[in-house]
Amino acid sequence: MSAQPTASQPSSSGARVALVTGASAGFGAAITRRMVAAGYRVVAAARRVERLDALRAELGDAVHPVALDVRDAEAVHAVVAGLPEDLAALDVVVGNAGLALGMGPAQEASWADWEQMIDTNVRGLAATVHAVLPGMVARRRGHVVVMGSVAGTYPYPGGHVYGGSKAFAHQLALALRSDLHGTGVRVTTIEAGMVAGTEFSRIRFGGDESRVEATYRDMQPLTAEDIAETVAWVTSQPPHVNVNVVEVMPTTQSFAPFQVHRG
Known part of the structure; x- marks a missing residue:
């Protein structure tokens, strides 16, 4: 029986493998x-x-494009289970797919917007994590x-x-850090503030470019x-280092x- 690979070893193909969701634009494309x-x-x-396909044309065979809507949990699990053998042993998974819709007060918000954010940001992330963990734990x-x-x-x-x-x-x-204790699998959350040059605010404001421009006016x-x-830094740390x-x-x-309301 061959020895179980350690956290520092690459996948069996000889190259490390990462899965990035929401990879078509913004954070995902940059990552x-x-x-x-x-x-x-x-x-x-x-x-x-x-x-x-454009990313693959730009970056070559290092990119394996996969059509996926993370709101479809069955599709998420099927994609992970169906990866080619040389890509199946995932070293890094970046749960990036997500969005914000609207900036009005909660009492005026669209239920459809709320539902889409929950389905993408919560259920989509949960499905991604659920699909990849068993393999990572098995590989330690x-x-x-x-x-x-x-x-x-x-807030x-x-x-x-x-x-x-x-x-x-x-x-x-x-919670994953706690559950994965002793498995060798690491977990990091990256929590960003204001980021420009992506589609995030354009989607949030329904394509209203004046509101997008106002959001980032006179600041860097x-x-x-x-x-x-930041993703590159946290994932490049030695196996014994987990950036929480x-x-x-x-x-x-x-x-x-x-805020304080007076009167």
């Missing part, structure tokens, strides 16, 4: 590029296949990177279900490449006083 640059083969999963190595947000810790007007979904991501990751936000570099949570904000963003 895919950065992981390829670090020597990974990347299973790039997203709904928009044409964008994944692997790293799950959960894409959270400072909105999961610090703000209009954050409601988006913030709640990211609080779920934070707590899920901490983070970029998707900053987040990709990284909270990263632009220098131009900080904290404000509590």
